Amino acid sequence: MVEAPDPHTVLVTGGAGYIGSHTCRLLAAGGFRPIAYDNLSTGHDWAVKWGPLERGELADGTRLREVMRKYRPAAVIHFAASIAAGESVIEPLKYYRNNVAGSLALIEAMRDCAVPRIVFSSTAAVYGNPQTRLLSEAHPLAPINPYGASKLMVETMLRDAAAAHGLIANILRYFNASGADPDAGIGEDHEPETHLIPRVLFVALGKEREASIFGADYPTPDGTCVRDYIHILDLAEAHLCALKRELPKGSISVHNLGTGHGYSVKQIMEVARRITGHPIPVSIKPRRPGDPPELVADPALALQELNWRPTRSSLERLIADAWAWHKTRHG
């Protein structure tokens, strides 16, 4: 006999990570009890402040079942994953192991422990090269890197598990998470850091000599890649909106989380120069394998169905918030 889930308890895999910790903060503010499940391979124990930390591997089904039976969560928000598109081209099997095999262990444990709902971190990388200027959820799914392919495989597993086992799955396809909540003492801290905004800010901090532009010959207005940058708190908030949405057993929903506005690598650097007051010298490097020229969301479905509004995602605000965080962390 499985005990009924506690409607206020949410298990957050990757809860010690960048998006996970910001989501735990908003969950706690919204009356939920977040349980962070993390192996601390890339997350930080200092980022777990709003509920207990349970250390464990995602692939360890025994440990997952133990934690699920202890807390009886009503939902899992699943962040734990390898996340660098460029690295995934060089080390694809790491992505299939951590993202696909890890998620399989999690979904099996959820089925066995009767955890009814999952909110899954998917990615714009499932779309591949855009065939339309804005990417809607109906755009063909044709990833061009193993990171995107691994996330698409998990989406497929969730679809089948929902149909067979009555699981409810909210799939959220993120565009480029950035910014920080410096008031909460948390922010982005990857080692090594591969993401554009922190790497540019490291130059302003004097940690790096110059910033790199990976390719200036793309078919975009200034030749550099265009991305849709979304403030981490807007992104985190969408998880609460998704969790609160009433859905019947066995249903899947898919939403893009982006702003609908794209900015190039050069535009990011320009705003970073203005905010930091540092000249930020750059050098042009070869293209990074696995990079589509442009990824910009059509967020209409999320706005309508999740009752969600990104309110903090101006480029100025998210770079200023990231700058405040990195100065505290590394300054």
Ligand code: UDP
């Ligand atoms: N990029 C860059 N220099 C860097 C880091 C990233 O030019 O030091 C580019 C990267 O090639 C991509 C964009 O910036 O076109 C955003 O990369 P990021 O790794 O931040 O996110 P992704 O879009 O890969 O998830």
